[in-house]
Amino acid sequence: MRLIDLFAGCGGLTSGFETAGFRPVLAVEWDPSAAATYEENFGSHVLQGDITAVQDETFPSADVVVGGPPCQGFSQLGNRSQTDPRNRLWQEFARVVSHVQPSVFVLENVPQFLKSGQFQLMQDWTSDAGPLAGYELAWGVLNAADFGVAQRRKRAILIGSRVGTPTLPQPTHGEKGAYAWVGLDDALSGIPFEAGPSSLPNRARDDGIAGPFKAEELHLSRNPRELSLRRYDAVPPGGGRFDLPEDLLPACWANKPTGTTDVMGRLEWDKPSVTIRTEFFKPEKGRYLHPEYDLDDSSKRVNRPITHWEAARIQSFSDDFRWCGSKIEIARQIGNAVPPLLAETIAAHIRTSLLDS
Numbered sequence: 001m002r003l004i005d006l007f008a009g010c011g012g013l014t015s016g017f018e019t020a021g022f023r024p025v026l027a028v029e030w031d032p033s034a035a036a037t038y039e040e041n042f043g044s045h046v047l048q049g050d051i052t053a054v055q056d057e058t059f060p061s062a063d064v065v066v067g068g069p070p071c072q073g074f075s076q077l078g079n080r081s082q083t084d085p086r087n088r089l090w091q092e093f094a095r096v097v098s099h100v101q102p103s104v105f106v107l108e109n110v111p112q113f114l115k116s117g118q119f120q121l122m123q124d125w126t127s128d129a130g131p132l133a134g135y136e137l138a139w140g141v142l143n144a145a146d147f148g149v150a151q152r153r154k155r156a157i158l159i160g161s162r163v164g165t166p167t168l169p170q171p172t173h174g175e176k177g178a179y180a181w182v183g184l185d186d187a188l189s190g191i192p193f194e195a196g197p198s199s200l201p202n203r204a205r206d207d208g209i210a211g212p213f214k215a216e217e218l219h220l221s222r223n224p225r226e227l228s229l230r231r232y233d234a235v236p237p238g239g240g241r242f243d244l245p246e247d248l249l250p251a252c253w254a255n256k257p258t259g260t261t262d263v264m265g266r267l268e269w270d271k272p273s274v275t276i277r278t279e280f281f282k283p284e285k286g287r288y289l290h291p292e293y294d295l296d297d298s299s300k301r302v303n304r305p306i307t308h309w310e311a312a313r314i315q316s317f318s319d320d321f322r323w324c325g326s327k328i329e330i331a332r333q334i335g336n337a338v339p340p341l342l343a344e345t346i347a348a349h350i351r352t353s354l355l356d357s
């Protein structure tokens with residue numbers, strides 16, 4: 001089962017598909033550090049560059065094409081401008097599918113994609129004369145927590161097939177599944193409460209890109225100000241900025257009595273985390289404080305945001321995964337990825353329902 005991954009990032013999708021028995025034969029990713037991470041884990045078949053410059057003839061045959069075109073244009077957090085050129089990068093995905101003619105394709109994006117004019121256009125393209133003629137589509141919003149990932153992360157998943165009617169996998173966890181949601185106690189087990197040094201080891205590849213780094217080398221501490229530490233200390237599990245006493249409240253939040261409930265939030269051991277975004281190391285951006293907290297004894301509180309290692313674990317990356325780039329670049333790779341465990345479930349579902357028959 002040959003796999004092509006477009007907009008591959010560090011390879012979250014490829015990781016899950018590989019575990020499910022697929023063999024990656026080509027990937028395209030323009031960010032040099034993400035492409036380096038991909039290469040360290042899956043091999044030198046990754047083309048580092050702009051997909052719009054990759055000619056049709058470059059793509060080998062494949063059974064499945066997967067990809068997560070950039071989603072800033074659709075994301076609620078970003079600029080939702082209809083004219084954002086990144087909104088049209090899925091058309092590059094469609095171009096490659098049209099040329100390679102895989103049995104199945106999988107496109108991942110933010111849920112807003114399904115409400116966009118671009119998605120309407122994509123459906124039109126499956127008509128007889130369109131570039132995606134011959135493909136039937138199935139789509140929906142999947143929550144990674146419903147598939148055993150210790151993270152509530154909702155993403156649009158669209159499966160196209162020309163070998164049978166596609167369906168989405170059914171949840172295995174949570175209200176709709178047989179098992180309870182997986183909590184952080186499971187995902188973070190074995191990781192020390194005390195973070196390591198604040199910088200990555202001084203190591204680089206021949207091309208100058210920092211790394212490769214092991215998971216435990218990403219257990220990076222930060223150097224918060226005294227005021228930040230006092231704020232972290234005031235927030236219990238499940239709490240957030242509303243727990244801050246007045247003297248610790250920044251003016252921007254004091255003047256905004258509602259909304260942004262997750263900022264300065266603390267995670268909870270027995271629950272999945274919120275969505276891990278690219279700036280998970282900044283508690284002022286979301287619910288990213290470590291869950292360990294003794295209500296009575298402040299010396300038994302872990303007053304720091306989650307580290308890169310912890311974020312990678314929450315995203316269900318194996319500790320064997322190797323990472324390349326700066327701290328910020330690696331955080332972006334982690335936050336942008338499809339959780340490998342979700343990808344593996346989708347891959348296994350495609351195999352049994354469409355490809356193995």
Ligand SMILES: C[S@@+](CC[C@H](N)C(=O)[O-])C[C@H]1O[C@@H](n2cnc3c(N)ncnc32)[C@H](O)[C@@H]1O
Pocket residue numbers: 007008009010011012013014028029030031034049050051052067068069070071089336337338339
């Ligand atoms: C949402 S991330 C993909 C994450 C990936 N599916 C995973 O599971 O790890 C989108 C990726 O598209 C890459 N990208 C954006 N524009 C691109 C382009 N024109 N050509 C190639 N890659 C591009 C970005 O650098 C980013 O890594």
